[in-house]
């Protein structure tokens with residue numbers, strides 16, 4: 001089987017694609033894959049690192065307001081389609097899959113023009129522009145959350161969850177080895193990160209909270225995001241139980257050992273938390289389209305799996321208070337989280353690939 005797949009910009013669009021590829025590879029040991037991304041998205045790092053063949057195109061997102069940049073984007077779109085037509089005629093994929101982010105736009109569009117079966121995976125509870133645009137001609141639209149079905153053509157929509165959730169569930173972890181690797185003792189692990197690219201507001205609050213966290217009975221693994229790391233290290237007070245990291249390539253390993261996660265409410269993160277049954281403190285990014293992270297977080301908050309702190313209310317003090325509160329209610333929150341998971345999402349998405357391949 002031959003698969004062309006595209007999704008990028010941030011980890012939330014890339015990891016679900018990589019998780020699907022893993023499952024397909026188990027089913028089809030001779031699977032051939034070509035991943036299309038951009039040079040400056042996180043995919044240019046993560047995809048080759050995962051051993052998946054990668055080619056880049058030049059494309060940007062459309063601005064929602066009138067802007068000359070949109071003329072440039074339209075030009076790149078046309079150039080990308082021309083290049084992708086050639087690529088697809090040579091590679092001859094059986095199915096083309098888009099996991100979101102603007103880069104997947106020209107890839108899935110070109111496949112639809114050439115009559116190649118296409119599948120979209122939507123991670124968020126409020127669909128992205130690219131997926132809405134592509135859905136009319138897609139053979140299947142796979143959703144991570146129930147609730148946005150009405151925004152897509154009926155017959156082809158399936159609610160299956162997010163493959164990244166099933167992937168973290170499959171990870172086998174030697175917790176003692178992980179603790180030794182990070183130099184941490186047997187106390188519970190609080191894992192803090194601001195999505196795949198880090199978040200300044202979370203970094204500010206954690207730096208403020210460190211003097212208090214230093215005397216809490218926990219280990220804090222705090223991931224700043226690559227671009228923020230040097231700045232955070234320069235400003236953060238030192239504490240023996242707080243370990244500062246720029247980016248974690250093996251997040252499933254850390255998630256499996258954590259007792260509590262503090263993070264943005266990106267869709268792939270939500271799928272990981274609920275697959276593993278982890279309690280969380282979620283600080284939705286207010287800078288995303290249609291405030292979709294607040295909507296992503298809502299089922300967890302309403303069912304008692306997560307506490308929500310609005311970015312405007314986030315301080316070192318509110319963060320420490322919330323960490324204490326969640327750890328005190330850990331077990332019931334963990335059970336509530338687990339009830340929301342889609343443990344078989346990767347298998348379900350792989351089934352859709354088999355279905356449309358014919």
Ligand SMILES: CC(=O)N[C@H]1[C@@H](OP(=O)(O)OP(=O)(O)OC[C@H]2O[C@@H](n3ccc(=O)[nH]c3=O)[C@H](O)[C@@H]2O)O[C@H](CO)[C@@H](O)[C@@H]1O
Nearest residue numbers: 010011012015123195196223247248251266267268269288
């Ligand atoms: C600012 C922005 O546009 N955010 C969007 C982006 O988020 P973003 O990529 O930040 O968020 P997600 O939570 O969906 O995914 C992050 C992924 O990166 C992993 N990870 C994170 C940090 C790290 O050091 N190592 C690591 O592996 C996490 O485990 C997770 O699998 O895509 C998501 C999925 O469409 C959306 O819901 C978010 O709103």
